[in-house]
Amino acid sequence: MTKGKITKLSVSDVRFPTSLEQHGSDAMHTDPDYSVVYVVIETDGGLKGYGITFTIGRGTEIVVCAVEALSALVIGKSLEDIVSDFRSFYRLLTSDGQMRWIGPEKGVIQLATAAILNAIWDMWARAEGKPLWKLLVDMEPRQLIRCIDFRYLSDALTEQEALEILEKAKEGKQQREEQMLKEGYPAYTTSCAWLGYSDEQLTELCSAALAEGWTKFKVKVGADLQDDIRRCSLIRKMIGPEKTLMIDANQRWDVAEAITWVTKLAEFRPLWIEEPTCPDDILGHAAISKALAPLGIGVATGEQCHNRVMFKQFLQASALQFVQIDSCRVGSVNENLATILMAAKFKVPVCPHAGGVGLCELVHHLSIFDYISVSASLDNRMCEYVDHLHEHFKSPTLIRNAHYMPPKDPGYSTEMFEESVKKHQFPDGEVWKSILEKK
C-alpha cells in the first residue's frame, strides 16, 4: 500500500445559501446555510483523500482553524502508518496532551477530527479501489476492532463482545450484500416538511414524494403547537394510515413540555420524536422515553451526540429507541463503528442522521455496512434522505424506489467538484461575493 507520506492538507470553508429558501429550517435553526469544512489530503506518492464535516454557516471558520491546529499530527504520516494501527492514530488526534483540553472529544475539535478522519478513510478506500462500505464489509472482525478506541466503553461493550457480534454476523453476509446491491437500503425523506415551508409547499412536495415512491416522512415540529397539529394532520391525511411519519423538535423543549406536546401529536401516530430536549440530557431522554412508550412513540437522537460515551449512556439508560449516528459529528468511521456495535449489543436500531450537505453521501455507506456485517436486520431501520446539494459531489447518492443504492466508486463519496468548492468558498467565492455585496 505504501504510496508515500502525507505532505499536504488543505482546508476550505464552503457554504451554500440554503437559508434564502428556508431549506433545512427547524424549531431551533431557523436560517441554516448548509456548509462544509472541506479537507483534502495528499501524499507525495499521488494518493488523495477528501473529507468533510457539516456546519450550518457562521462559525465554520472556527472549525477550519481547528483542522489547521490538528494538521500537524497528520503531516508526515503514511496511510499505512495510520491504518495499520488506526486505534493509536485515533488516540493521537483525540488525546493530544494539550489540544484535548478544548474538547475532549466534543464540540469544534471533534468536528475537525471528523473532517480529517473522513479524509483518511476516503484515502484508504480509494487506495484499496473500493467504496467505503465494501472496504468495511471485506475487513476481518479483528481488523475492524483495531480501528476502534474502546477507552471508556468496556463497561458496556468489551472488545471480545464486539468481536463476537461481528463473527456471528458472518453468517448470511454474502446474501445480504447481494440483497443490498439489488434493492438498496431503506430511506426516509425529510425534504417535504422543513419548518419554514408553507402549507402549499408542504403539500406540493409531499405529493411529489409520494409519486416518487417514498413511504416514510419526517416533519419538523416544536415551535408552535397549533402549527404542528395542522401540519402533521395535513401530512398524515396525504400519506394515509399505513405509511410512516416521524417528528423532529431539534431540542426545543424541556422534559415535561416534551411529554405534553408530543402527547398532543400522538393521534398522528409518529414512530419517533427526535431530539425532544437538550442533546446532553440523558436522564431527560429516559424520562421522555418512559412516558411516551405507552403511546407507541419512541425517542430518536444522535445528530448532536458528540461521542461514543454519550451513546453508551443513552443505551445504558434506555433513553433512546433509535440511534441516529452522524458521519460528521463524531470521530468518523472509527467512532461510528463503536456506536453501531454498541447499538447491536443493546438491540437498538441504527437510523442515521443525514441531509445537510454531504451527510447522505457519507452515512449510507455505514448503514449498508451495518446491515451486511453487524445488525443483519432491516426491522425499524432506515437512513435519512434529503434532496439538497447532491449535484456538488462527484459520486452523488443514488436513490431508487426510496432506497439508497450502494455506491460503486472507490472512496467515501466525499469528493466535491472543484468548481463548486471555488464558487461557494466563504466569503470570496462568487456566490458569496454577490450575496454580500447586495447586503
Ligand SMILES: C[C@H](O)[C@@H](O)[C@@H](O)[C@H](O)C(=O)O
Ligand atoms: C439544521 C438542520 O437542517 C436540521 O434541522 C436537520 O439536520 C434535522 O435535524 C434532521 O434531522 O434532518
Ligand SMILES: [Mg+2]
Ligand atoms: Mg434531526
